Structure formats: C-alpha cells, structure tokens
Amino acid sequence: MGNMIVENDATTLDLLLEKVYRDGKHDFRGYKRGTVTRRLERRLHATGAKTYLEYMQLLDAYPEEYERLADDLTIKVSGFIRSPYTFQQVMKLVLPELVSYKRDHRQRDLRFWSTACARGEEPYSISILLAEFLGHRRRDFNISVYATDISRHALHEAQAGRYSPQEIEDFSPTILESYFTRQGEGYAVDSNLRQLVDFSYFNLVSTKIPPFMNLDCIFCCNILIYLQKQLQERVLDMLYDSLATPGYLVLGEVETPTDNMRDRLELLDTKAKIYRKNGGGNDI
Numbered sequence: 001m002g003n004m005i006v007e008n009d010a011t012t013l014d015l016l017l018e019k020v021y022r023d024g025k026h027d028f029r030g031y032k033r034g035t036v037t038r039r040l041e042r043r044l045h046a047t048g049a050k051t052y053l054e055y056m057q058l059l060d061a062y063p064e065e066y067e068r069l070a071d072d073l074t075i076k077v078s079g080f081i082r083s084p085y086t087f088q089q090v091m092k093l094v095l096p097e098l099v100s101y102k103r104d105h106r107q108r109d110l111r112f113w114s115t116a117c118a119r120g121e122e123p124y125s126i127s128i129l130l131a132e133f134l135g136h137r138r139r140d141f142n143i144s145v146y147a148t149d150i151s152r153h154a155l156h157e158a159q160a161g162r163y164s165p166q167e168i169e170d171f172s173p174t175i176l177e178s179y180f181t182r183q184g185e186g187y188a189v190d191s192n193l194r195q196l197v198d199f200s201y202f203n204l205v206s207t208k209i210p211p212f213m214n215l216d217c218i219f220c221c222n223i224l225i226y227l228q229k230q231l232q233e234r235v236l237d238m239l240y241d242s243l244a245t246p247g248y249l250v251l252g253e254v255e256t257p258t259d260n261m262r263d264r265l266e267l268l269d270t271k272a273k274i275y276r277k278n279g280g281g282n283d284i
C-alpha cells in the first residue's frame, strides 16, 4: 500500500501520460488531473495493475489497452436538448438575429459546429432547432451542422443515429413524428435531419488550426471542464478564429471562457453561456 502511494505520484502520472501520447497516440497531458486519476484507477482495477509503473509495463505487453484507456478517459455523457434553457435561448437570442443578418447580407449558408458531439445528441438537437425555427424558410438556406469528436466509437453510433425510447423520451410526439422513425425497440433519425449533419473525427487539443472556418455558431459544451486552463485557452483561441463575424459561441452551463477570451466576446446570456464575436463594423 505504501508502495502504491509512492509510485502513483504526480511525476509518474506525467510519465504515464507522456507514454500514452508517444506510444498510444492519445494526448491527455493537458486534461485535468482529478478526472484522469479517477478514470485511470478504473483501468488499474480492471487490469489488475497495482501501480502506474506496472500499468505502463502492461501497456507495452498489451498495446490494445491504449484504446481502452482512451475510451475510459473520454466521458461521453450527453443527451438530446441536454440543457433546455440554453437551447431555448439560442432559439430566442441567436437564430432570429443570425437569420436576419443573413437575409440583409444575401448570404445563404448557415454553418454550425458541435465540437464534442459524443453519440450525436447535440448536433441532431441543433438540427431540430434550426428546422423548427426556419420552418418553410429552411429551403432558403444551405445548412451545415459539422459534428466532431475523438471517440471513433461514439462517432460511429452518432452516424447510425439510432436511439432508445428512453433517450428520446423528452421530445413531444410532434417532434418525434417529424424527425424520427420507429425502428424495432428504438428510434432512428430520419434522413431529413441526418442529411444536415456532417460527422468527422477531430481532436480539439491536437492543433491550433481550425478544421472549419466562417462558422456562424459553435457549440463547445461539456468538454472544456475536463481541460486545464492553458489548454482551454488554446482551444478557445482556435474556436474564436473559426467563427465568422458575427458568430456565436455556446458553452456548457458550468463552463466559462478564459480571461483573455472574455474581453473579446460579448456575453449574451449569463446562464446559457452564449457569447457573440462581433466584427469591427458595428452592424449588429
């Protein structure tokens, strides 16, 4: 036991995360240590390794353990319209302003990005919101909802778009009928919704170069909380660069932008954590 405390210290954890980055190609070095430690303990328990050093040896002997570890370190809890107040405020504060700006500037593209989309609940919720808000005006716009994540397993399920009755139970019968089809025990996302969402792999912490530009609205919800301050700053910088002006950033309810970002974004709703990037010209 004494051994375990000595060996499972912060330095050994750094070494372990460095190894996971170098040999396993998964970068969790800038994630908050509390979550990493708790999740790692589960892998130690599951594999029977008693110390981080023993676990490192195990990674060498069984490289497939890298994937299991990465899967355990990414928390994929999500839900449709996960934060109803946020979605309500996006409908009220973002969409009317954005659509009227597009009209005034004769722009047809509406570009959204769900940056940590898990099993697809968030991008499909965004698409439902857009479809409901636009109604028959939907055909006036080219809608793209980009949805990215680092979990290939989650992306695969998101693409399949099949959900259990419990997962979609908060939707009204009208929404269900409009966007889902009963399939066996569960529900499948209809193609009219599915075609709006473009799923792909993207690691938010691996590069400063955004995969998309000129985005009208970015959802970066419940991922920053897992990252250390410095990494949060880097991710937010990248998201800022990829926003159009005006452009909207939506964070998770318990998340806030870092200090340097707070000065560059206008807060539209404190509780819903909705921010706007404004252009030089004050046209909004």
Ligand SMILES: C[S@@+](CC[C@H](N)C(=O)[O-])C[C@H]1O[C@@H](n2cnc3c(N)ncnc32)[C@H](O)[C@@H]1O
Pocket: 074, 075, 076, 077, 078, 079, 082, 115, 116, 117, 118, 119, 122, 148, 149, 150, 151, 154, 202, 203, 204, 205, 206, 220, 221, 222, 223, 252
């Ligand atoms: C708690 S879920 C949040 C899902 C959704 N945004 C929501 O608010 O319900 C966190 C997601 O972030 C993903 N994730 C973790 N690290 C990531 C990274 N570096 N780049 C992209 N996605 C990441 C996980 O795989 C997981 O699907």
